[in-house]
Amino acid sequence: MSALQPSELDRPALARGRPAAGADPKTASAALRRAEFGDRLRSLALAAPLLLLLALSFGIPIVLLLSRAVYDPTIADALPRTSQALGNWNGQGLPDDAAYIALAADLSNSQAKGTAYELAKALNARLPGARSQVLKTVRQLEGAAGKPPLDIMKAVPFWSAPGTWPTIANGTHALTSFYLLSALDLRWNADGGIERVPPEQAIFLQVFLRTFFVAAAVTLATLLLGFPLAYLIASVPKGLAAILIVAVLLPFWTSILVRTAAWTVLLQKFGLVNGLLLWLGFASERLDLMYSRIGLIIAMTHIQLPFTLLPIYSVMRTIAPSQMKAAYSLGAKPFTAFRRVYLPQVFPGVMAGCLLTFILCLGYYITPALIGGASDQLISNFIANYVNVELNWEMAAALSFILLVFTLALFGIFARILGLDRLKMV
Amino acid sequence: MLLSPYPTPGERIRVALLWLWCGLVILFLLVPILIPVPLSFNSGAFFIFPLEGLSTRWYEVVLGTQRWQSAIGNSLIVAFGTTLIATTLGTLTAIALSNEKFPGRRIVMPLLLSPLIVPVVITAVGSYLFYARVGLASTYAGIILAHTALASPFVVVTVGASLTGFDRNLMRAAAISGAKPLTAFFRVMLPLILPGVLSGAAFAFVTSFDEVVVVQFLASAGQRTMPLEMFIGLREKLSPAITAAATLMMALSIVLLVVANLLARRSQGRRAASG
Numbered sequence: 001m002s003a004l005q006p007s008e009l010d011r012p013a014l015a016r017g018r019p020a021a022g023a024d025p026k027t028a029s030a031a032l033r034r035a036e037f038g039d040r041l042r043s044l045a046l047a048a049p050l051l052l053l054l055a056l057s058f059g060i061p062i063v064l065l066l067s068r069a070v071y072d073p074t075i076a077d078a079l080p081r082t083s084q085a086l087g088n089w090n091g092q093g094l095p096d097d098a099a100y101i102a103l104a105a106d107l108s109n110s111q112a113k114g115t116a117y118e119l120a121k122a123l124n125a126r127l128p129g130a131r132s133q134v135l136k137t138v139r140q141l142e143g144a145a146g147k148p149p150l151d152i153m154k155a156v157p158f159w160s161a162p163g164t165w166p167t168i169a170n171g172t173h174a175l176t177s178f179y180l181l182s183a184l185d186l187r188w189n190a191d192g193g194i195e196r197v198p199p200e201q202a203i204f205l206q207v208f209l210r211t212f213f214v215a216a217a218v219t220l221a222t223l224l225l226g227f228p229l230a231y232l233i234a235s236v237p238k239g240l241a242a243i244l245i246v247a248v249l250l251p252f253w254t255s256i257l258v259r260t261a262a263w264t265v266l267l268q269k270f271g272l273v274n275g276l277l278l279w280l281g282f283a284s285e286r287l288d289l290m291y292s293r294i295g296l297i298i299a300m301t302h303i304q305l306p307f308t309l310l311p312i313y314s315v316m317r318t319i320a321p322s323q324m325k326a327a328y329s330l331g332a333k334p335f336t337a338f339r340r341v342y343l344p345q346v347f348p349g350v351m352a353g354c355l356l357t358f359i360l361c362l363g364y365y366i367t368p369a370l371i372g373g374a375s376d377q378l379i380s381n382f383i384a385n386y387v388n389v390e391l392n393w394e395m396a397a398a399l400s401f402i403l404l405v406f407t408l409a410l411f412g413i414f415a416r417i418l419g420l421d422r423l424k425m426v
Numbered sequence: 427m428l429l430s431p432y433p434t435p436g437e438r439i440r441v442a443l444l445w446l447w448c449g450l451v452i453l454f455l456l457v458p459i460l461i462p463v464p465l466s467f468n469s470g471a472f473f474i475f476p477l478e479g480l481s482t483r484w485y486e487v488v489l490g491t492q493r494w495q496s497a498i499g500n501s502l503i504v505a506f507g508t509t510l511i512a513t514t515l516g517t518l519t520a521i522a523l524s525n526e527k528f529p530g531r532r533i534v535m536p537l538l539l540s541p542l543i544v545p546v547v548i549t550a551v552g553s554y555l556f557y558a559r560v561g562l563a564s565t566y567a568g569i570i571l572a573h574t575a576l577a578s579p580f581v582v583v584t585v586g587a588s589l590t591g592f593d594r595n596l597m598r599a600a601a602i603s604g605a606k607p608l609t610a611f612f613r614v615m616l617p618l619i620l621p622g623v624l625s626g627a628a629f630a631f632v633t634s635f636d637e638v639v640v641v642q643f644l645a646s647a648g649q650r651t652m653p654l655e656m657f658i659g660l661r662e663k664l665s666p667a668i669t670a671a672a673t674l675m676m677a678l679s680i681v682l683l684v685v686a687n688l689l690a691r692r693s694q695g696r697r698a699a700s701g
Binding site: 248250403 | 444457465521525541554571574668672675
């Protein structure tokens with residue numbers, strides 16, 4: 001396209017009686033530049049409302065949540081004197097009496113301000129059992145008229161136990177890696193290195209592994225079910241293909257919640273699936289499919305099948321049948337032709353479908369919540385639980401952080417290898 | 427072309443097996459979504475076949491009791507609000523992005539799509555945290571805002587697709603003929619991309635109407651939507667009323683999405699015809 005084609009001169013101002021292009025090249029190109037600048041500005045202004053709204057309704061909430069994972073000023077705010085007194089503590093053994101006195105003053109102060117419970121909760125998140133000790137000490141400090149605070153502090157064994165002071169010292173930094181490490185079942189040890197938490201405290205690694213396992217199982221199942229069907233739809237005449245594709249699209253257009261509800265009906269002890277298994281002789285008694293891993297995987301496979309199938313189908317549709325015929329006529333056996341001619345071409349579609357399903361499975365919440373049992377809850381369910389039940393925002397934020405990193409990394413791979421255009425369904 | 431002109435017996439068996447397997451897969455796809463339909467017309471209170479008798483009593487529960495009525499009302503308020511904002515702003519953004527000169531298109535598009543990529547629980551929890559601070563939690567406005575983030579990518583993509591078939595010279599012709607930009611938009615551009623816009627609106631409506639996770643975190647008891655009422659019902663006690671609600675929701679989303687896809691196809695057909 002040359003520089004002065006009509007499409008470049010598209011501003012009304014230019015079209016309406018400015019000096020005609022060619023009369024004075026300088027003015028014309030200046031007008032063109034101005035017009036282009038105006039054009040850009042106008043298109044930015046058109047997009048601005050939605051971008052602003054998204055930043056407010058989506059961007060800020062996500063950033064705010066993620067910041068909770070690494071920024072927790074509760075302890076630092078509640079213990080200003082202590083954090084000052086700990087300034088010259090080397091982290092070994094117990095700090096000097098000044099730190100105890102400062103802590104007592106901070107505790108009394110937080111009780112007066114009404115923030116003692118918040119502090120106790122924040123310490124408890126990092127040091128299980130700390131909540132009751134803090135609240136007990138606070139009450140004693142309040143009730144003890146005349147008794148020196150130092151004596152009260154020293155009388156509670158918790159404040160001289162190993163681990164207490166390092167945790168406090170750590171907590172007085174508002175920026176913390178504690179929650180992110182916890183989300184991976186890691187912690188700082190006394191020597192400043194990172195170590196695994198003891199097995200009885202480890203929760204999350206297992207949940208992440210479970211999430212990956214369920215996602216992988218569902219991806220594989222959708223591929224096994226979806227690939228042949230996609231191949232069939234791409235091979236049959238147009239009219240039949242249209243009918244078959246409707247069979248894929250109908251469930252695709254039904255909401256995840258409705259399909260999950262359907263599966264809760266189907267998977268009941270006296271539901272259709274159990275009846276079918278008995279009738280076919282695959283099972284000798286009715287199985288507990290609800291609240292089980294296998295029930296969860298079946299339902300998720302049903303929900304994800306179109307997501308895997310459609311990208312594969314959209315690639316298969318573009319492959320001319322003559323290619324396979326050419327391979328046959330050159331002497332290739334059906335399997336060889338399939339493996340060496342067909343498969344390499346549909347591979348991007350297979351990758352797109354599988355990656356998409358895997359990524360979406362990592363974030364599943366509704367289906368595990370309704371169909372999974374206590375040991376089938378995925379990472380999203382833990383995030384929701386930390387917000388709704390435990391009221392531990394920092395832990396929810398740290399788990400979100402890690403889930404988001406995995407999701408975005410996989411999407412980065414997706415966009416890099418396959419391009420964002422493959423995201424479009426149908 | 428499944429069979430070659432002179433199929434060998436082995437080939438016939440393979441194709442027969444493929445059909446058999448695909449038939450089972452199609453049953454697996456369709457039976458679960460169709461199962462709630464007959465159950466919702468069952469007169470008994472259990473989910474056991476054979477059905478006890480035909481009745482509309484569960485639909486009377488869903489359409490007639492106060493709890494479900496208010497849920498349907500809330501769903502409609504939220505979905506219409508979301509559709510209105512997402513369609514308006516999404517269309518403007520799609521028009522802006524269809525301009526080749528738009529600065530940073532390659533950055534903006536992934537950003538616009540990111541609400542679809544981020545796991546929805548993270549979106550819900552983040553919105554809850556932020557909206558509670560600014561007084562938007564437990565308000566219709568808050569739910570609509572959060573839903574707009576989830577719905578607008580569909581509008582941008584659908585309208586964007588219909589704009590690739592739009593000849594920009596038409597806008598220039600309108601301008602030369604003396605039309606102001608707004609007039610040109612409403613009288614030239616909008617009528618031509620209308621199928622795409624309506625299709626995007628239908629996607630936005632369904633996205634909001636079906637959404638349950640964000641609502642779960644943001645809605646107060648008085649703002650429960652239909653999906654949330656279903657979710658709570660599924661957790662508490664499985665009642666056939668849920669199959670009736672599920673059937674209604676399924677019918678609504680399928681009808682809207684069929685319309686949306688037909689419209690989208692129409693606007694793309696126009697593109698094929700024009701280019």
